[in-house]
Amino acid sequence: MAAFRTLDDADVKNKRVLVRVDLNVPMQDGKVSDATRIERVKPTITELADKGARIILLAHFGRPKGAPDAKYSLKPITETAAGIFGRPVAFVEDCIGEVAEASANAIQGGDILLFENTRFHKGEEKNDPDFAKALAASGDIFVNDAFSAAHRAHASTEGLAHILPAYAGRTLQAELDALEKGLGSPEKPVVAIVGGAKVSTKIDLLQNLVTRVDALVIGGGMANTFLAAQGVDVGKSLCEHDLADTAKTILAAAEKAGCAIVLPTDAVVAREFKANAANEVVAIDAVPANAMILDVGPDTVKAVNQWIDKAKTLVWNGPLGAFEIAPFDKATVAAAQHAAERTKAADLVSIAGGGDTVSALNHAGVEDAFTYVSTAGGAFLEWMEGKDLPGVQVLKQA
Numbered sequence: 001m002a003a004f005r006t007l008d009d010a011d012v013k014n015k016r017v018l019v020r021v022d023l024n025v026p027m028q029d030g031k032v033s034d035a036t037r038i039e040r041v042k043p044t045i046t047e048l049a050d051k052g053a054r055i056i057l058l059a060h061f062g063r064p065k066g067a068p069d070a071k072y073s074l075k076p077i078t079e080t081a082a083g084i085f086g087r088p089v090a091f092v093e094d095c096i097g098e099v100a101e102a103s104a105n106a107i108q109g110g111d112i113l114l115f116e117n118t119r120f121h122k123g124e125e126k127n128d129p130d131f132a133k134a135l136a137a138s139g140d141i142f143v144n145d146a147f148s149a150a151h152r153a154h155a156s157t158e159g160l161a162h163i164l165p166a167y168a169g170r171t172l173q174a175e176l177d178a179l180e181k182g183l184g185s186p187e188k189p190v191v192a193i194v195g196g197a198k199v200s201t202k203i204d205l206l207q208n209l210v211t212r213v214d215a216l217v218i219g220g221g222m223a224n225t226f227l228a229a230q231g232v233d234v235g236k237s238l239c240e241h242d243l244a245d246t247a248k249t250i251l252a253a254a255e256k257a258g259c260a261i262v263l264p265t266d267a268v269v270a271r272e273f274k275a276n277a278a279n280e281v282v283a284i285d286a287v288p289a290n291a292m293i294l295d296v297g298p299d300t301v302k303a304v305n306q307w308i309d310k311a312k313t314l315v316w317n318g319p320l321g322a323f324e325i326a327p328f329d330k331a332t333v334a335a336a337q338h339a340a341e342r343t344k345a346a347d348l349v350s351i352a353g354g355g356d357t358v359s360a361l362n363h364a365g366v367e368d369a370f371t372y373v374s375t376a377g378g379a380f381l382e383w384m385e386g387k388d389l390p391g392v393q394v395l396k397q398a
């Protein structure tokens with residue numbers, strides 16, 4: 001029996017069901033560039049619609065500062081979601097208040113509403129009980145299907161479950177099952193690759209991760225922060241200099257735990273963050289002061305692939321470079337394809353996750369070749385640490 005109630009336990013017919021989904025999807029030029037997160041929640045939406053639920057989707061997009069900001073509106077995602085669900089989706093300009101409640105009250109069984117970004121209100125990230133109550137006013141039941149946001153104790157991921165009868169959606173359930181199956185007792189050596197741009201929100205996780213893996217490969221913006229902490233001049237690269245002490249603590253923890261740390265030895269640098277910007281490969285100690293590291297270099301890729309060869313289990317979150325803009329996708333694509341080959345040869349269990357990581361694997365043409373691809377990045381890493389995820393924990397108590 002599952003540790004929490006699932007849709008099997010819910011009577012949803014004609015009920016207003018608030019479904020927390022993760023629509024924090026990669027966008028390019030105002031269009032969804034990777035729809036995996038939307039595709040993954042389709043089973044839950046279809047099941048609820050077929051059972052006659054009145055569906056209200058709650059989601060965040062990006063990191064607005066607790067106030068409306070057109071740049072972070074969910075409106076442009078509505079059409080893509082409707083296309084994927086194969087059903088109309090109506091957008092509602094706010095997630096609380098009169099308009100939200102009236103819209104939720106007006107719909108029929110099988111209808112779908114998408115409420116505007118929950119992070120347009122300060123109460124969301126603060127998990128303010130009054131804001132959670134305001135959200136709850138539009139629903140009778142809460143279903144959480146946003147595993148990739150379950151590491152956040154926010155009103156729409158945690159608070160709501162204290163107010164409304166709460167259930168796990170099919171995707172959240174499937175993610176937990178798949179991660180348990182793939183990583184419950186991983187075969188060693190376990191190699192982790194962590195890259196990407198969310199340095200401050202992920203760096204703390206590494207302290208624990210190094211005690212659980214045999215090698216940690218650090219790429220992307222995350223690597224720059226570690227390199228800078230070691231005294232390397234990273235020029236104008238994405239780098240969180242104020243996290244130097246944290247980086248040093250993690251390096252010390254890795255040494256103590258016997259976890260090898262693999263940092264870039266060379267890099268692809270450019271002066272502009274744009275596709276096909278003039279670029280060059282430099283040794284890591286020769287990054288020009290006016291340039292940015294946008295990818296790890298070919299020698300680093302060789303080292304990463306050698307670690308993938310040694311691994312029996314690979315976990316990966318965060319691209320090695322700015323893969324959305326050519327040619328800074330090279331390292332990520334090369335490592336992804338190498339991991340896919342080894343997985344196909346049945347030499348490797350490969351588990352990757354994260355909104356942009358999934359997009360990068362799709363870009364490399366290998367998403368289906370990995371053992372499992374999670375929609376979650378930060379949540380997946382926290383799950384791997386053995387941490388209780390607030391969004392899952394509250395469902396267990398509900």
Ligand SMILES: Nc1ncnc2c1ncn2[C@@H]1O[C@H](COP(=O)(O)OP(=O)(O)O)[C@@H](O)[C@H]1O
Nearest residue numbers: 196197198220221293321322354355356357377
């Ligand atoms: N060296 C770099 N400089 C700037 N951005 C980078 C660099 N390496 C990776 N990135 C960016 O990191 C982003 C993904 O980071 P993140 O959100 O942490 O991953 P995920 O969504 O998979 O968890 C991508 O948009 C990518 O362009």
Ligand SMILES: O=C(OP(=O)(O)O)[C@H](O)COP(=O)(O)O
Nearest residue numbers: 024148149354355376377378379
């Ligand atoms: O994209 C997400 O996480 P991820 O980058 O770890 O994959 C989730 O939507 C959580 O977003 P947040 O890190 O702004 O809370």
